[in-house]
Amino acid sequence: MVNDKEKVVNPVDELLPMNKNIMLALQHLLVGVIAAIPVPLIVGAAAGLDANEMGFLISATLFVAGISTILQSFGLTGYIGAKIPSVMGASFAAVTACVLIVTRNPDPSIGFRTIAGAIIVSGIFCFLAAPVWSKLIRFFPLVVVGTIVTVIGLSLLPVAMGWASNFSPEPARRDVLMALIVFVIVILLNKFLKGIWASLSVLFALVIGTIISSFFGFVDLSSVKNAAYVGFDVPFHFGMPIFDVSAIITFLIVMILTMVEVSGSLMGIHRIVDKEIDDKILTKGLRATGLAAIIAGPFNTVTTTIFAPNVGLIELSKERSRYITATAGVGLIIVSIFPKISALITSIPLPVLGGAGFAMFGMVAA
Numbered sequence: 443m444v445n446d447k448e449k450v451v452n453p454v455d456e457l458l459p460m461n462k463n464i465m466l467a468l469q470h471l472l473v474g475v476i477a478a479i480p481v482p483l484i485v486g487a488a489a490g491l492d493a494n495e496m497g498f499l500i501s502a503t504l505f506v507a508g509i510s511t512i513l514q515s516f517g518l519t520g521y522i523g524a525k526i527p528s529v530m531g532a533s534f535a536a537v538t539a540c541v542l543i544v545t546r547n548p549d550p551s552i553g554f555r556t557i558a559g560a561i562i563v564s565g566i567f568c569f570l571a572a573p574v575w576s577k578l579i580r581f582f583p584l585v586v587v588g589t590i591v592t593v594i595g596l597s598l599l600p601v602a603m604g605w606a607s608n609f610s611p612e613p614a615r616r617d618v619l620m621a622l623i624v625f626v627i628v629i630l631l632n633k634f635l636k637g638i639w640a641s642l643s644v645l646f647a648l649v650i651g652t653i654i655s656s657f658f659g660f661v662d663l664s665s666v667k668n669a670a671y672v673g674f675d676v677p678f679h680f681g682m683p684i685f686d687v688s689a690i691i692t693f694l695i696v697m698i699l700t701m702v703e704v705s706g707s708l709m710g711i712h713r714i715v716d717k718e719i720d721d722k723i724l725t726k727g728l729r730a731t732g733l734a735a736i737i738a739g740p741f742n743t744v745t746t747t748i749f750a751p752n753v754g755l756i757e758l759s760k761e762r763s764r765y766i767t768a769t770a771g772v773g774l775i776i777v778s779i780f781p782k783i784s785a786l787i788t789s790i791p792l793p794v795l796g797g798a799g800f801a802m803f804g805m806v807a808a
Contacts, residue, residue: 453762454526454715466761467769469645473751473802474529474770475777475787476795478507481532481744489544489553497670497781498679502741504778505675507531510734510746511771514727515764524719524727526711527767529752530734535699536561536744539692551680558739559683560690564697565735565745572728575701576721606796616658617793624651624797632758632801641759644798651794660791669785675778677740693745697735700745704731707748714753715762754802 458466482499491499510530517523543560544553606621607613624647631643639646655661708727712719734746752770756762777783 454717454764456763457765458761458763463763463766463769465642465645466759466763466766467773469642469648469759470529470752470755470767470770471773471777472645472648472787472790473755473795473798474507474511474531474749474774475504475784476790477749477751478503478531478774479784479788481534481537484537485540485544485744488541489550491550495550497673498675499742500784501673501778501781502675502679503532503743504774504784506734506738506741506743507746508771508774508776508778509737510730511774512768513730513734514748515768515771517726518730518733521729522726522733523730524708524723525764526708526715526717526727527756527762527764528707528711529749529767529770530731530746531749532743533696533700533703533745533747535703535747536693536696539689539696540744543689543692552684554680554742555682555684556686556689557693557744558678558680558742559685560693560739561735561745562683562739563685563690564693565732565737565739567694567732568697568701568735569729569732571701572725572732573721575705575728576724578705602796602799602802604796605792605799608792617796620651620655620658620660620791620793621797621800623654624648624794625800626797627651628758628798628801641761644755644758644802647798647801648790648794651797652790655791655794660793661789663786663789665785666782666789669781671782672779673781675741678742680742683739697745700731700747701728703747704728707750707753711748711753711756714757751799751802754799758802 457463479500482496482503486496486499507530511528513523514528514530515523515525517525540557543556544550547553547556606618608617610617627647627650628643631646632640635643652661704727705724708724709719712723731746738744738746752767777787
């Protein structure tokens with residue numbers, strides 16, 4: 443009876459009331475969309491894609507991010523997915539390889555077909571190698587896991603600095619001031635609000651910061667006006683995959699780096715939610731990563747990884763239910779179908795996101 447009760451009240455597996463679950467998922471969605479879009483923008487720009495093709499690439503990236511988030515949070519068949527709160531999205535580890543491939547081909551479609559073939563193979567490798575790789579967890583004591591969590595937080599602080607400065611080498615005073623204002627709002631809301639409201643401090647801060655910044659010319663809604671109302675993601679948009687040996691080797695290396703990153707994030711999240719991790723759970727998590735890559739290939743997007751900003755959000759909100767991030771995964775799929783929504787979310791000024799980022803990433807490092 444005790445075991446049954448513990449299972450019911452386990453925060454990771456707790457099914458929250460619908461309204462609370464959606465509100466908490468919304469802030470994960472906002473952070474996830476903003477973190478996911480830079481990768482397709484960089485790769486698409488390098489390939490010289492027009493606005494329509496760029497829109498497809500962004501939608502496909504968000505769609506795959508949603509699928510992989512659901513796989514990791516909700517699980518599949520009991521053998522795939524770590525079943526912990528996590529938001530997945532396009533990995534920056536793949537950017538350099540993608541840019542090199544698309545720029546060496548005069549026809550962008552050839553580049554994307556080559557990337558698709560290599561990512562599918564790398565996904566199969568990750569899926570099959572997961573049980574062997576997971577055996578290495580025995581060599582990571584708690585002190586190492588704790589260090590990994592701290593390193594994740596510290597490594598993300600420069601990202602928050604980039605957002606706060608609008609990625610300018612000489613940041614404008616108003617950018618830094620806006621980031622500071624949002625940071626203070628997050629801290630104050632988190633301190634003085636109670637219950638669900640404190641958990642939503644990042645969401646409230648992003649909304650308040652965007653409203654304030656709109657009065658000072660930060661917000662540009664032109665992308666919302668130009669975005670399509672509906673856009674469906676079709677597999678093999680650029681054609682059937684090309685299996686190039688050199689590209690496959692390159693993306694196998696990228697996948698190994700991604701497996702290291704995902705393993706560290708999984709161990710870190712388990713520590714944050716106070717849940718033990720073993721080689722079986724790590725295997726399931728890596729299988730989800732591999733399956734997500736196999737799905738990503740046909741949709742011409744890249745390998746997915748666990749978004750560290752959302753790890754910080756879990757720590758800051760103190761809400762540990764995996765159904766929150768699974769709902770955020772559904773939200774990512776919905777956003778991918780309606781480009782105007784993603785355009786609206788990405789209109790949140792970077793300094794506003796930077797202020798929230800300092801709070802989220804600082805909590806991870808603390």
